[in-house]
Structure formats: structure tokens, C-alpha cells
Amino acid sequence: MAGELVAGVDSSTQSTKVVLCRAEDGAVVEEASAPHPDGTECDPRHWWSALGRARALLERADAVAVAAQQHGMIALDGAGEVVRPALLWNDTRSAPQARALVAELGGPAAWAERTGSVPLASFTVTKLRWMAEHEPANARRTERVMLPHDWLTHRLGASEPVTDRGDASGTGYFSPATGAYVPGLLRAALGRDAEPPRVAAPGERVGETEWGAVLGPGTGDNMGAALGLGLGPGDVAVSIGTSGTAFAVADGPAADPSGLVAGFADATGRFLPLVCTLNAARVLSAAAAMTGADQDELSALALAAEPGAGGLTLLPYLDGERTPDRPGASGVLAGLTTANATRENVARAAVEALLCSLADAVDHLAAQGVRPRRTLLIGGGARSEAVRALAPAIFGTPVTVPEPAEYVALGAARQAAWALAGTPEPPDWPAPPATEHDTGPGGAHTGMDAREIRERYAALRDAAPEL
Numbered sequence: 004m005a006g007e008l009v010a011g012v013d014s015s016t017q018s019t020k021v022v023l024c025r026a027e028d029g030a031v032v033e034e035a036s037a038p039h040p041d042g043t044e045c046d047p048r049h050w051w052s053a054l055g056r057a058r059a060l061l062e063r064a065d066a067v068a069v070a071a072q073q074h075g076m077i078a079l080d081g082a083g084e085v086v087r088p089a090l091l092w093n094d095t096r097s098a099p100q101a102r103a104l105v106a107e108l109g110g111p112a113a114w115a116e117r118t119g120s121v122p123l124a125s126f127t128v129t130k131l132r133w134m135a136e137h138e139p140a141n142a143r144r145t146e147r148v149m150l151p152h153d154w155l156t157h158r159l160g161a162s163e164p165v166t167d168r169g170d171a172s173g174t175g176y177f178s179p180a181t182g183a184y185v186p187g188l189l190r191a192a193l194g195r196d197a198e199p200p201r202v203a204a205p206g207e208r209v210g211e212t213e214w215g216a217v218l219g220p221g222t223g224d225n226m227g228a229a230l231g232l233g234l235g236p237g238d239v240a241v242s243i244g245t246s247g248t249a250f251a252v253a254d255g256p257a258a259d260p261s262g263l264v265a266g267f268a269d270a271t272g273r274f275l276p277l278v279c280t281l282n283a284a285r286v287l288s289a290a291a292a293m294t295g296a297d298q299d300e301l302s303a304l305a306l307a308a309e310p311g312a313g314g315l316t317l318l319p320y321l322d323g324e325r326t327p328d329r330p331g332a333s334g335v336l337a338g339l340t341t342a343n344a345t346r347e348n349v350a351r352a353a354v355e356a357l358l359c360s361l362a363d364a365v366d367h368l369a370a371q372g373v374r375p376r377r378t379l380l381i382g383g384g385a386r387s388e389a390v391r392a393l394a395p396a397i398f399g400t401p402v403t404v405p406e407p408a409e410y411v412a413l414g415a416a417r418q419a420a421w422a423l424a425g426t427p428e429p430p431d432w433p434a435p436p437a438t439e440h441d442t443g444p445g446g447a448h449t450g451m452d453a454r455e456i457r458e459r460y461a462a463l464r465d466a467a468p469e470l
């Protein structure tokens with residue numbers, strides 16, 4: 004392994020990120036990134052060309068693996084051509100189809116039992132039903148259905164279409180508990196048979212790139228982050244990317260009939276109960292646009308305001324919401340007066356809202372038996388000083404912030420090193436350096452109590468369930 008290099012890819016909602024690492028210890032040698040087009044549907048060829056911009060870096064790797072945004076529906080015809088742009092995890096058009104499928108096939112508890120999750124608009128299965136209803140010609144052309152990471156891995160050289168347990172568990176037609184597709188579900192959604200990729204074993208070699216590098220099976224981005232962080236027992240990761248996610252590694256499968264917790268599989272043969280929100284880092288971008296600030300200025304403004312934002316509360320469901328299930332919602336800024344209408348309070352309300360929404364997510368995990376001993380904060384939004392400073396108070400626990408890094412891409416790189424080594428377990432890579440943030444005097448703890456901030460947020464959240 005000494006001297007060998009591995010590359011990990013994170014093809015996420017907003018961009019492609021690539022890290023080239025030493026196989027022996029994961030030390031990053033070089034990184035690259037390229038943006039994706041905006042929107043909730045995307046021609047997968049854009050992801051391929053974004054990845055192509057890092058080709059020189061990839062070609063230095065002895066092994067490669069791809070992690071990518073979960074759930075995206077890539078429909079392919081018999082010749083392997085893309086039938087329509089991929090519908091992404093944050094596209095809410097299939098919300099009515101999600102409700103219909105849940106009702107048609109036994110109700111929420113039956114879905115949770117069979118697939119580990121109750122499908123919402125994010126899940127691939129609901130997008131297939133939407134296509135069958137709204138684009139029957141496209142549905143008739145569809146011979147194969149893949150996910151973003153499967154498709155990219157195949158284009159890189161996988162010898163057949165493959166996926167892994169982690170990403171397959173976000174389709175809505177796979178059972179993490181049995182490790183197999185649930186017969187009949189894909190067909191029930193699409194109205195015809197179409198082939199999903201074979202589910203590779205964790206760490207399997209699934210092919211070779213053009214330049215002779217070993218290919219790992221890849222996985223979903225959250226599973227990649229769990230592997231990149233080396234998430235252990237008692238660890239809960241909270242990721243603030245385009246999506247907000249809270250997840251933990253578990254030894255047994257989850258099956259939450261409320262649908263709040265998705266019972267995913269991880270990339271190592273275990274499980275990854277996860278809560279996902281639709282509004283996370285972009286809540287901060289929207290607040291930055293509203294206050295005419297950049298991200299650093301927004302953070303400074305938020306830290307200059309009193310806790311509780313002078314009475315302003317934001318319900319951050321800007322793009323609809325997934326947890327709670329309110330696909331048609333929009334945001335609400337409540338409590339505005341002439342006295343509190345300042346940029347500082349708007350910034351503070353945005354940071355508090357983002358953290359309250361994620362604290363709810365951690366509570367949903369706890370309700371399913373996940374007992375957090377440590378909360379790790381990652382993703383682009385964790386680069387905000389205000390987010391890091393306020394998180395311990397709003398979460399009510401100390402927060403560990405691993406040094407900013409591309410943990411999804413690092414997890415994919417670790418999987419690539421695993422496939423290269425051919426060992427039963429992934430290689431031991433040292434844990435990333437981290438800073439500890441505690442509830443202490445100053446900043447988050449003066450003024451309004453964090454408990455009151457959460458109560459006020461919960462009252463707004465629950466006052467108008469249709470919003």
C-alpha cells in the first residue's frame with residue numbers, strides 16, 4: 004500500500020469534489036472541484052463533465068470510488084441512453100405519488116417493515132411513479148434505473164451496472180434488512196419491469212478504469228461521509244450541505260413507521276438511520292442575500308445579535324420541506340417589529356432556525372433509539388463560525404467540529420483503498436483533527452435561553468402545518 008494513491012469523488016447536489024489521498028493513511032495529496040447546474044432536475048452528463056475536469060487528478064489514482072447525492076432517478080433506455088434529465092432528491096413534484104404509493108401498498112408501517120423507510124417525494128420509487136403518470140412514453144422507454152453514483156461508476160468502467168447497499172436503500176424498492184430488492188415494488192411504481200443495478204458487496208472490486216485503476220462500488224453521499232469520518236458507536240453526524248442530515252451507524256436495521264427516520268444501510272455492511280431536511284446551507288445563503296452580506300459577514304451579524312434575535316423566528320422551509328413532510332411549504336419570518344428589524348436579527352434568526360430544524364432531526368433519531376454521546380458537525384454550513392458557536396446551546400450537547408474537509412469524498416477514497424487492499428474491513432485511517440465546542444459563557448448563552456428558542460421555533464412549526 005505504501006506509495007499507492009486513491010481517489011474519492013463526491014458528486015453532490017451543488018458540485019463535484021475529488022480528493023486524491025495516500026492509500027495507507029488517507030492524507031490528502033490534492034483536491035479539485037467543479038460546479039453543477041442549479042435546479043432539481045439535471046442531465047447526468049453534466050455530472051460526468053464536472054468529473055472530467057478532475058481527470059488528470061483521477062488518472063494518478065490506483066483505485067477510485069464515487070459517492071453521490073442519494074435518490075436521483077436516472078432512467079435509461081435499452082441502448083443505455085438517458086431517457087430524461089434525472090429527477091433529484093430535492094425535487095418535490097412526486098409528493099402526491101409518494102402518498103398514493105404508501106396508501107396503495109399497505110400503509111406506512113408496511114413500507115417501513117419492507118424497505119426500512121416510508122417513501123417521501125425524495126425517494127426514487129415515487130419519481131418512477133411520477134414519470135409513469137406524467138410521461139408515459141418515457142416510462143415505456145425505460146429499461147434500466149440507476150442512481151447518480153451507480154451511473155458515474157458505470158461510466159468510469161464498472162464491468163456491469165452496480166450499486167451498493169447504502170445507495171440502494173434510498174430507492175424505496177430495496178430492503179436494507181435483507182440486502183435484496185423487494186420483489187414487485189419497482190414494477191408497481193413504474194408500471195413495467197426495469198432493471199436495477201446489482202448490489203455489490205462492501206469493498207468489492209467492481210471493475211477497472213481506462214487507466215487501469217481499481218473501482219470500488221461507491222455509495223450514497225451520507226454513507227460516504229460516515230466512512231470518511233470513521234463514525235463510531237455513540238457518534239451522531241450532523242451535515243449542513245444542500246440538505247441537512249443527521250445520522251448514526253447502527254448494528255441493526257431501523258423501521259420507523261412515522262417516516263421521520265429513514266432506515267438506510269451504510270457502506271460497510273451495517274446500517275445508517277438518517278433524518279434529512281430539504282433546507283440547510285441554503286437557509287444561510289438566503290439570509291446572506293436578504294442582508295446583503297457574504298457568508299463571513301452573515302456569521303458576524305448573527306453573533307452580534309442577542310440570542311432569540313430580538314423576537315424574530317424563522318421557519319426555514321424555503322424550498323418545501325421533507326422533515327416534517329411539507330413538500331408545498333414556504334418560509335415564514337414571524338415576530339417582525341420596527342424595533343427588531345435589523346440585519347443582525349435576521350442573520351441570527353436564520354442560524355437559530357437552521358440549528359432548531361437540525362436539533363429536531365437529532366431528536367427524531369433519539370426517538371428511534373439512537374443515543375448520541377458525541378455530535379459531529381460537517382458540511383459547507385459548518386464552516387460558519389456562528390453555526391459552530393450556537394450549535395452546542397441549541398443541540399443541548401457539546402459539539403465536535405472535525406476540521407473542514409470533504410468527508411464524503413474522503414469516505415469514497417477510503418472505500419477505494421479498501422477495494423485496492425482486498426481486506427475484509429476498510430483500512431484504518433486516523434480520525435480527522437477536530438475542535439470541541441461546548442456550552443459556555445458568552446455568545447450563545449447570554450440573553451434568551453436556548454430552550455426558549457427551541458420552544459418558540461416549535462410553536463411556529465406546529466402552528467400552521469400547511470406552511
Ligand SMILES: Nc1ncnc2c1ncn2[C@@H]1O[C@H](COP(=O)(O)OP(=O)(O)O)[C@@H](O)[C@H]1O
Nearest residue numbers: 015016017018244245284298382383384386387
Ligand atoms: N463559510 C460558510 N458559511 C456558511 N455556508 C457556507 C460556507 N462555506 C460554504 N457554505 C455553503 O455550503 C454549501 C455547500 O456545502 P456542501 O456540504 O459542499 O454541500 P453539497 O454537498 O450539498 O454540495 C453551499 O450552500 C455554501 O453556500
Ligand SMILES: O=C(CO)[C@@H](O)[C@H](O)COP(=O)(O)O
Nearest residue numbers: 015016072073092244245246
Ligand atoms: O436526500 C438526501 C438523503 O436522504 C440528501 O442528503 C442527498 O443525498 C443530497 O445530499 P447533499 O447534496 O446535501 O450532500
